[in-house]
Amino acid sequence: MSQTVTRALRLLAELGEGERSLDQLAEALGVHKTTVLRLLQSLEEGRFVHRDANYRYHLGAGLFALSSLALEQRGIRRTAAPHLAELNAATGQTVHLAAYEGGEVVYIDKYDSRQPVRMYSRIGLRASLHCTAVAKVLLADLPPAGRRKVAAGIEYTPHTANTITGPKELLAELEQVAAQGWAQDHAEHEAFINCVAAPVRDASGRVVAAVSISVPDVVLPYEQVLELLPQLLATARAVSADAGATA
Amino acid sequence: MSQTVTRALRLLAELGEGERSLDQLAEALGVHKTTVLRLLQSLEEGRFVHRDANYRYHLGAGLFALSSLALEQRGIRRTAAPHLAELNAATGQTVHLAAYEGGEVVYIDKYDSRQPVRMYSRIGLRASLHCTAVAKVLLADLPPAGRRKVAAGIEYTPHTANTITGPKELLAELEQVAAQGWAQDHAEHEAFINCVAAPVRDASGRVVAAVSISVPDVVLPYEQVLELLPQLLATARAVSADAGATA
DNA sequence: CTGCGAAGTTGCGTTATTTGCAACTGCCGT
DNA sequence: ACGGCAGTTGCAAATAACGCAACTTCGCAG
Numbered sequence: 434m435s436q437t438v439t440r441a442l443r444l445l446a447e448l449g450e451g452e453r454s455l456d457q458l459a460e461a462l463g464v465h466k467t468t469v470l471r472l473l474q475s476l477e478e479g480r481f482v483h484r485d486a487n488y489r490y491h492l493g494a495g496l497f498a499l500s501s502l503a504l505e506q507r508g509i510r511r512t513a514a515p516h517l518a519e520l521n522a523a524t525g526q527t528v529h530l531a532a533y534e535g536g537e538v539v540y541i542d543k544y545d546s547r548q549p550v551r552m553y554s555r556i557g558l559r560a561s562l563h564c565t566a567v568a569k570v571l572l573a574d575l576p577p578a579g580r581r582k583v584a585a586g587i588e589y590t591p592h593t594a595n596t597i598t599g600p601k602e603l604l605a606e607l608e609q610v611a612a613q614g615w616a617q618d619h620a621e622h623e624a625f626i627n628c629v630a631a632p633v634r635d636a637s638g639r640v641v642a643a644v645s646i647s648v649p650d651v652v653l654p655y656e657q658v659l660e661l662l663p664q665l666l667a668t669a670r671a672v673s674a675d676a677g678a679t680a
Numbered sequence: 681m682s683q684t685v686t687r688a689l690r691l692l693a694e695l696g697e698g699e700r701s702l703d704q705l706a707e708a709l710g711v712h713k714t715t716v717l718r719l720l721q722s723l724e725e726g727r728f729v730h731r732d733a734n735y736r737y738h739l740g741a742g743l744f745a746l747s748s749l750a751l752e753q754r755g756i757r758r759t760a761a762p763h764l765a766e767l768n769a770a771t772g773q774t775v776h777l778a779a780y781e782g783g784e785v786v787y788i789d790k791y792d793s794r795q796p797v798r799m800y801s802r803i804g805l806r807a808s809l810h811c812t813a814v815a816k817v818l819l820a821d822l823p824p825a826g827r828r829k830v831a832a833g834i835e836y837t838p839h840t841a842n843t844i845t846g847p848k849e850l851l852a853e854l855e856q857v858a859a860q861g862w863a864q865d866h867a868e869h870e871a872f873i874n875c876v877a878a879p880v881r882d883a884s885g886r887v888v889a890a891v892s893i894s895v896p897d898v899v900l901p902y903e904q905v906l907e908l909l910p911q912l913l914a915t916a917r918a919v920s921a922d923a924g925a926t927a
Numbered sequence: 928c929t930g931c932g933a934a935g936t937t938g939c940g941t942t943a944t945t946t947g948c949a950a951c952t953g954c955c956g957t
Numbered sequence: 958a959c960g961g962c963a964g965t966t967g968c969a970a971a972t973a974a975c976g977c978a979a980c981t982t983c984g985c986a987g
Contacts (some may be wrong), residue, residue: 436944437684437974438722446726449749455935465976470936475685479693483782488935492750494786498804500747502696503739505802514792522769535730539741545761555752557745683973684945702964712947717965735964 440464441472445492448482452489504556507532509633509642510541512675517544517644520668524661527552527647531560531567531630533575533640536583538568541642550649552626561622562587563603564596566630567643569616573607574632574640580607595621615666616643617659625650627658631669636677644669687711688719692739695729699736751803754779756880756889757789759922764791764891767915771908774799774894778807778814778877780822780887783830785815788889797896799873808869809834810850811843813877814890816863820854821879821887827854842868862913863890864906872896874905878916883924891916 440462447453447461455473459466473490476482480495504510513530521528521544530542538560545551554560562568562583572580584600584607597603610616618628630645646665648658687709694700694708702720706713720737723729727742751757760777768775768791777789785807792798801807809815809830819830831847831854844850857863865875877892893912895905 434725435684435688435718435722437682438688438719439725441682441685441688442722442726442728445746449746451753456933466935467937467977468975471682471974472685475682475689478681478686479689481689485782492746494781494784494804494806496743496804497747497751497786497788498802499692499696499739500744501803504744506698515794534741535732537741539744541744547762555745556748557741557743559741703962713964714948714966715946718945 437472440468441476444469444472444476445481445496448490448492452485452491454489458490500557504541507541509635509672509676513542513633513642513644513672516668516672516675517542520544520644520646520664521546523664524646526652526661527554529554529567529630529645529647530633530642531571531645532642533568533571536586538562538565538571538643540567546648546652548649548652550652552647552649553623554647561590561592563589564592564618564621565645566616566618566628567645569607569610569618570630570632570643570645571640573610573616580604592622593620593624595619597621615662619655620650627655629658629662629665631662631665632673633669633676634673634678636679638678641676642672644672684719687715688723691716691719691723692728692743695737695739699732699738701736705737747804751788754788756882756919756923760789760880760889760891760919763915763919763922764789767791767891767893767911768793770911771893773899773908774801776801776814776877776892776894777880777889778818778892779889780815780818783833785809785812785818785890787814793895793899795896795899797899799894799896800870801894808837808839810836811839811865811868812892813863813865813875814892816854816857816865817877817879817890817892818887820857820863827851839869840867840871842866844868862909866902867897872898874902876905876909876912878909878912879920880916880923881920881925883926885925888923889919891919 443462444458447458455466455469459469473482480493483491483493517528517530525547527546528544529540531538531540540554540556540558543556560568572583584603589598591598615631620627626647626649628645628647630643632640633642633644635641646661690709691705694705702713702716706716720729727740730738730740764775764777772794774793775791776787778785778787787801787803787805790803807815819827831850836845838845862878867874873894873896875892875894877890879887880889880891882888893908
């Protein structure tokens, strides 16, 4: 494993927090500033970092370009985009697209609510496996053995009074999600937010992504969030159809 | 300058093109696969790359997370977002937000057209300085000396018959843009696309970003794109106001 | 205008890190 | 069961990274 690369990534992470000077970065990594300088020079060459007129380092456009390139390459994101935008426009609520990969559930797209309330979620972040609607939808499609394995490996951090606290409950919930074809998060992650999510399937019938609507209950109470289900399911079906699913 | 970091970035760039196997990556970099493996392990630890079940490497969620974090930190992007979404919804056309930094103009946000025609532009990419409306708007705010310096340093690659071909014409155009408060790209970059752009100013009165609308002329002819100007200017003014500009 | 201090940069010797090789392992298709 | 392909590991050689210390540059204060 490469120490140099690890340090470079730590630099990027540090810059993700905000602009930094050379000395601040050297301090943060605990290495000599010469070392940091040379790492930064390479990163700058690749446009991953950018130095402004005041010798402050920022994350650079090369990073954004690479990220959006990679996101666009995900077929499912592209096919989902227009439908998600429409759902977002129709409901006015926050819409997420998430996928399961390598044991984690990651947000791969997000359309913000028109409400001023902002959610703590972002493209690229991991969704908690035991207390989000998207994760339930994605896990519910795993074969039983896979579900059990994942369920056993989760740390059941309780976020609210409703958070699922153990593998047994989670597996039961997944069973239900698989049966009904959608999932909910009734204030399980954030006390004041409810979500509903539905699966997107490809031609093989496997679930390749999950679409969700998240609503703070100051905006809509739980019951009214459930009333959005038909629109959500229609969107998920439309995306599935565009992704080649037959049913 | 760090060879290791440079190689790691080349790996990421390669993966930006699509998924790759270990051997393909070693081939592409011209180094031993052991070397690539260890770089990848570090990148994987930082969630910048991800290896799927078939031992194919992809760009990972850590990259997306970092990128969207950094983009959200740009105040101007956040303040502009609702206005751009509205402009996009009202016109149905592609809307861009771009900023000038370190001698280049970079797209920092994009709202896709509702037409099926897709534009070749992406967040993080550089806009050509001599043939895009956003660049003209941003360059027009530089002090005269700065304009001349930039104008002299550009390679005037002609893209269409309308492309500006030299510093003299560009400086004259910038003069006009500064005077009229908006810029256009009348099929200067792509033969079938017209754009208009307007400046966003902050409290100091400096131009900190540019908003643009881009329309393929199969959708709207040039004259009708100009009719979108009032909406564009209103959006730019609204963003400026939210950014603290007084006038 | 001059001097001081803070912050970034460069040259260089040392050495830790990385590198490539070769051999090993595990998997897939025949 | 076998052969080949792709990824992984141990090891010795040497390159590339490291930290130091001295140098430069810039901004500010006297």
